Amino acid sequence: MGAMPQASGQLTRRRFGLGLGAVVATFSLVPVGGRAQVVEGPPPMSFAKNKRLEGWIAVSDDNVATIYTGKAELGQGILTALAQIAAEEMDLGLDQVRMVSASTARSPDEGYTFGSQSVEQSGSALRAAGAQARWLLVAAAAERLQVDASTLKVERGRVRSADGRQLAYGEIVRGDAALLERDVSARVRPKPRAEHKLVGRSVTRIDLPGKVMAHGVFLQDMRLARMAFGRVVRPPSPGAVLETADEKRVRALPGVVAVVRIASFLGVVAEREEQAIAAAKALQASARWTAGALTLPDENRLPQALKSFARDDTVIKETGKPPEPATVVKWVEASYSRPYLSHGSIGPSCALASFADGRLTVWSHTQGVFPLRGDMALALGLPPQSVDVIHVQAAGCYGHNGADDAAFDAALLARALPGRPVKLQWTRQDEFAWSPIAPAMLMEAKAGLSAEGRIVDWNYELWSNTHATRPGQPGGLNLLGAWYLGEGHHVSPPLKIPQPFGNGDRNAVPLYELPRQRIVHHLLTEMPLRTGSLRTLGGHGNIYAIECFMDELALAAGADPVAFRLAHLPDPRARAVLQAAADAAGWKPGAASDGKRGRGVAYARYKNISTYVAVVVDIDFDRASGKVSLVRAVAAVDVGQIINPDGVVSQCEGGIVQGLSWALKERMRFDALAVTSVDWAGYPIMTFDEVPPIEIHIVDRPDAPPLGAGEATVGPASAALANALAHAAGKRLRDLPLTPERVKAIL
Amino acid sequence: MTTTFQLRVNGRPAPVTCEPDTPLLYVLRNDLALNGPQFGCGLGQCGACTVLVDGKPVRSCVIPVRAVGKAAVVTLDGLAKDGAPHPLQRAFVEAQAAQCGYCTNGMIMTAKALLDRDKAPSEAAIRQALSGHLCRCGSHNRIVQAVRRAAAGPA
Numbered sequence: 001m002g003a004m005p006q007a008s009g010q011l012t013r014r015r016f017g018l019g020l021g022a023v024v025a026t027f028s029l030v031p032v033g034g035r036a037q038v039v040e041g042p043p044p045m046s047f048a049k050n051k052r053l054e055g056w057i058a059v060s061d062d063n064v065a066t067i068y069t070g071k072a073e074l075g076q077g078i079l080t081a082l083a084q085i086a087a088e089e090m091d092l093g094l095d096q097v098r099m100v101s102a103s104t105a106r107s108p109d110e111g112y113t114f115g116s117q118s119v120e121q122s123g124s125a126l127r128a129a130g131a132q133a134r135w136l137l138v139a140a141a142a143e144r145l146q147v148d149a150s151t152l153k154v155e156r157g158r159v160r161s162a163d164g165r166q167l168a169y170g171e172i173v174r175g176d177a178a179l180l181e182r183d184v185s186a187r188v189r190p191k192p193r194a195e196h197k198l199v200g201r202s203v204t205r206i207d208l209p210g211k212v213m214a215h216g217v218f219l220q221d222m223r224l225a226r227m228a229f230g231r232v233v234r235p236p237s238p239g240a241v242l243e244t245a246d247e248k249r250v251r252a253l254p255g256v257v258a259v260v261r262i263a264s265f266l267g268v269v270a271e272r273e274e275q276a277i278a279a280a281k282a283l284q285a286s287a288r289w290t291a292g293a294l295t296l297p298d299e300n301r302l303p304q305a306l307k308s309f310a311r312d313d314t315v316i317k318e319t320g321k322p323p324e325p326a327t328v329v330k331w332v333e334a335s336y337s338r339p340y341l342s343h344g345s346i347g348p349s350c351a352l353a354s355f356a357d358g359r360l361t362v363w364s365h366t367q368g369v370f371p372l373r374g375d376m377a378l379a380l381g382l383p384p385q386s387v388d389v390i391h392v393q394a395a396g397c398y399g400h401n402g403a404d405d406a407a408f409d410a411a412l413l414a415r416a417l418p419g420r421p422v423k424l425q426w427t428r429q430d431e432f433a434w435s436p437i438a439p440a441m442l443m444e445a446k447a448g449l450s451a452e453g454r455i456v457d458w459n460y461e462l463w464s465n466t467h468a469t470r471p472g473q474p475g476g477l478n479l480l481g482a483w484y485l486g487e488g489h490h491v492s493p494p495l496k497i498p499q500p501f502g503n504g505d506r507n508a509v510p511l512y513e514l515p516r517q518r519i520v521h522h523l524l525t526e527m528p529l530r531t532g533s534l535r536t537l538g539g540h541g542n543i544y545a546i547e548c549f550m551d552e553l554a555l556a557a558g559a560d561p562v563a564f565r566l567a568h569l570p571d572p573r574a575r576a577v578l579q580a581a582a583d584a585a586g587w588k589p590g591a592a593s594d595g596k597r598g599r600g601v602a603y604a605r606y607k608n609i610s611t612y613v614a615v616v617v618d619i620d621f622d623r624a625s626g627k628v629s630l631v632r633a634v635a636a637v638d639v640g641q642i643i644n645p646d647g648v649v650s651q652c653e654g655g656i657v658q659g660l661s662w663a664l665k666e667r668m669r670f671d672a673l674a675v676t677s678v679d680w681a682g683y684p685i686m687t688f689d690e691v692p693p694i695e696i697h698i699v700d701r702p703d704a705p706p707l708g709a710g711e712a713t714v715g716p717a718s719a720a721l722a723n724a725l726a727h728a729a730g731k732r733l734r735d736l737p738l739t740p741e742r743v744k745a746i747l
Numbered sequence: 748m749t750t751t752f753q754l755r756v757n758g759r760p761a762p763v764t765c766e767p768d769t770p771l772l773y774v775l776r777n778d779l780a781l782n783g784p785q786f787g788c789g790l791g792q793c794g795a796c797t798v799l800v801d802g803k804p805v806r807s808c809v810i811p812v813r814a815v816g817k818a819a820v821v822t823l824d825g826l827a828k829d830g831a832p833h834p835l836q837r838a839f840v841e842a843q844a845a846q847c848g849y850c851t852n853g854m855i856m857t858a859k860a861l862l863d864r865d866k867a868p869s870e871a872a873i874r875q876a877l878s879g880h881l882c883r884c885g886s887h888n889r890i891v892q893a894v895r896r897a898a899a900g901p902a
Contacts, residue, residue: 075847075884204840211848212836212855214783214824221782229777254766273777274769346787346795346883347849395787396847396884428788646843650889654846657885680792680881688874691887 043186046070046125050108053184056129057086059137063157063170065090065097067126070110071118072102072367073207075396076651076710078118080205081643085123088198089130089190090137090169091154094206102369102391112368112470114399114533115501116610116708119643123706128186135188136179141167144175193641193702200702202646207393219365219392220350222423227352228257229273230413230424231280232481233266234434237673238530239292242266242484246286253279260416263486264289267413269422296528296670303337303735306442306463309526316499317509320516323456328448332556336445336545338736340668341438342677343534344685347395348431349402353414354421360387360414364407365394371472372404376411379482379489398658400532402426402435404471405480412481429678434480436532437668437675439465439524441504443545453557455568458517460546464504465524466494467537480530491530494523500608504538507715510546511605512568529670535658536711539606543715544663544722547602548734551723560589561601561723569603573612573638576699578603580636581614584697593728596621597631600723602716611712612638612699615656617720618692621728623747626740628725630660630692635713637696640704649696651709656694659717661686667737752812756781757825767813771805772796774812775822783823783852787881794853794880798822804857823852826859834897835859844893846884853880858894867898 050056050070058066067086073079079099087097100106102113110122134154141159142149144167151162157169173179193200210217235242242264250268251259255275260267268283270276297305352363360382366372369389377384389407397403410424426434441464448457469491471478476492483489497503505521536543554564562582569575581587582601591599598621603614618631633656639648665684669677677683718736725743726732733746754761756779763778770789775781775798784807787795791809798807799821826833835855838844845851854877861868861876868876873894882890 075845075849077846205843205845208840208843208845208848211845211851212823212839213827213832214781214822214852216782218782218785218849220776220785223777223780272765272769273773274766344883345849346793346847346881347785348787393847395785395849398883425786428790428792650843650846650886653888654885657887658883679790680788685881685883686887687879687881688877688887688891691885694888 044121044125044128046108046110046121047128047184047186051183052181053129053132054181055108056126056184057133057180059133059169059173059180061170061174063096063168065092065169066100067097068100068107069122069126070102070108071122072113072391073393074113074367075393077205077644077647078113079207080203081119081647082122082126083206084198084203084643086126086130088196089127090134090157092157094198094203096157099206103389104369104373105388105390109370112371114367116606116710116712119706119708123643127190128188129184131188131190132185133180137169137172140172140176140179144172199643200641200645202644205647217393219352219363219394220347222352222363222392224352224354224421227421227423228269228271228417229276230267230269230410230422231276232409232424232430233268233280233284233287234430235264235289237291237294239294240264240289241292243288243290245283245288249286250279250283253282258413258416259283260413262412264484265412265481267409269413269417273425291673294528295672296674299670302339302440303335303442306440306524309524311463311522311524312494314496314521314523315518316505316521317517317519323448323516327450327456329451330449330556331446332449332553333446334549334552334734336443336548336734338441338541338544340440340529340531341534341662341666342432342668342683343398343401343435344683345395345397345401345431348426348428349406349435350394350423350425351403351407351410352421352423353407353410355411355414355417356419358386360411362387362389362407362411363392364389365397365403366391366407367397367400367403368470368472371470372407375471375477375479376408379408379477379479379485380411380415399438399534400436400470402431404478405435408479408481432678432683433675436469436530438534439467439504439531441538441541443541445545445549447549447553449553449557453559453564455512455514455553456516458510458514460508460517461520461522462504462508462538462542463522463524464538464541465527465531467503467531467533468495468497469530469532491527494525496523502538505542506537506607507539507542507604509608511571511574511608512550512565513570514568529675536606536714539711540659540662540715540718543602543604544718544736547604547716547719548722548732551600551726552732562587563589565603573701574603574605577612577636577638578614580697580699581616581634584636584695585616585634587616593730595623595730596728598724598728600720600725600727602719602723604712604716606712611707611709613712613716615713615716615720617660617717617724619721619724619728621725623729626744626747628664628738628743630690630721632692633660633717633720634695635697636699637709637712638699638701639707639709640701641706642698642700643706645698648698648709652696652713653694655711655713656717657686657691659714660721662714663718663721663736663738665737665739752815754812754815754820755817756820757822763812765812768811770808771798771810771812771815771820772807775807781822781824785849785852787850793850794857795850797853797856799856799860802860802863804860823855826855833859834900835862835894838893838897842889842893842896844889845886850880850882854882854890858897862894862898870895
């Protein structure tokens, strides 16, 4: 049982207030007496903007709780984890909670769903709100049943007294509909872990049955009355200006209800989807554009290009003094890079918009309904309160893809047809060529080893464009369509995000014991390709480089890669995952490769404050072709307290597959004018015959705070793969991806 | 020239009126309000739009409606019998074989075609059958497990 107040006074706000003195002003509930304990420490951060309990939880007559979260289901299973937390605190079954997620009309404002922070933020808010709601419901039941609240037990939302009488939550709120209408308080003690029945258990994802049964859970499945279909026509290259388009002829095509042209923004709406596609094609064929001034860098000389861009340099860490020259017996230097990467979501972005009576409603798979509303309102010249953005699930999202841009495109088209909802579907080419992509990165490292094989000097510099260009960021308006309206809108300037979160410099500071270190972040301010946030931001590039470099240092020191890391790794939780992964993989210290089989290891603590991960990857290497075949990946992870073990495993598996795929195959291609990776043939990702068996071992830390699992494995997977290849090949390819032709070139 | 086609979808007659070269996907989704097949690429590359046409997996985004004729079209929406999920649907939930679930339609439909001709496929055969389907969340191994589980039948 959770916190149980002994006070059982009549449950009116006034009586509560009178009994609780100073707390009157906010109607906060402070449990008094008995074993109820007041929670110490700061309240959940999501409470700052969302102070009302009824904004988080509503209980209905049928004994079902509706749980409101500002976080969005992106395919990561977050709604299930949050449902577990809320149901646990309220002593409800998982089938007795209904989740309402990100919506400017109905949900709390919890900003963006990103950075593996949803369990930490929304989870802690719902834990506190759930405990408070249960406390209120039990206190009300105690009043009705005329017993002491501490004698009551709750199961599946039914409050039972010692003498066998019971009262369901639904009945309690029927008697007092305003019971949960009050300020939220974080002061009711949540359930102790030992009493958890749902949290910590693998439960079936609440969204999967609807998905496998085709029950229409996706945004793409929404069909509104009188809905029309939209397509946009993008320029041949970014920044191009539209001179002419044969709007008149296209308007006369079958089914076309509107051609929308605003300066260089061009779109079409038709009664039927195939008519919209045909009209967009005709419009595109008729359009004449003047190319913008932009020239893209040479895709085959990316490191050089990155170094040539304008930039803003920051020393993000400098400690210790350079060692006496004599103490360094060996210097090791290396330069690593990764190319631009695509999100590669299986479903191109989609949105539905409806404009009527001066109000705009947009259904979107955005990661941030409130910031998107803000930028859209600004671009459309509407007050924000006249715009609603409602999150609806779509294909998996791994960061800032085209969702927000598609939402704005849909809004522009719907505004031209008041009263008719418009469904806007981006094409595969739109998504690849026009959504923000992950920046290419260059990482240079130089370190000195002592005679004892310790790192005594560590210098690291990284070059990257910004990984943050989302709606809501200051200094710009971050919606693709807005830049073509001829109103001077532009993307926000690059953002410095302080450590430990960081931008391109996320995870750039190693957690190894390095008495002397100097780390420089070259934030590139010139952005020829539109970049944005992809899973881990700079964490992937930095973990890849640091963990490859650790292997190179171990080799130079004549040490085993696992032992070398352990010798520089003071944190016991870090050591535990590294040891666990090595043990599970059957790591043999100092084992040489036969030139065919390779094995690599990598470790990281995501964002330096979140999940700990170590990954061991085994490969088969074919020297003749340069081809790498994945044999096995083994990982150990420590996510603190676990909400849903299978959910953690699933997220970690997914992160490993993505990390392996990025390292092995992925690279956005482009010529001097535009992106040329515009379909799956031009941007191959890993497939069923390439994905190896994956084992995830969880190091259980039930007493540590829960941490997000979504991103932590990606960087270590890429690094472990690169280390395995270097192990087998006897030479290192430092520029990703590790495609056969590139591997062969270094042999 | 707009034409009326007498399709047979999920065991029922389904007359639709559209241009003959309209991809089957749009007819299924927009005219028949089916949610199974999803738009992923429109190029026949990813498999999210897969449906069965006379038992064979077909990419509905690239097959024009005129080419369907009288063939029996089955979509994910039509797999359940009297409300009871198909063994593959059950297995996908039991194995938690999806994250976003957007590619799931294609995985299940192609797996159904495989299991209909081979009741106990090897893991390699399953991977081979699914190798033309893309998944971005990294659920591949769970999907293979789900197909194996469905093939093994109820425990």
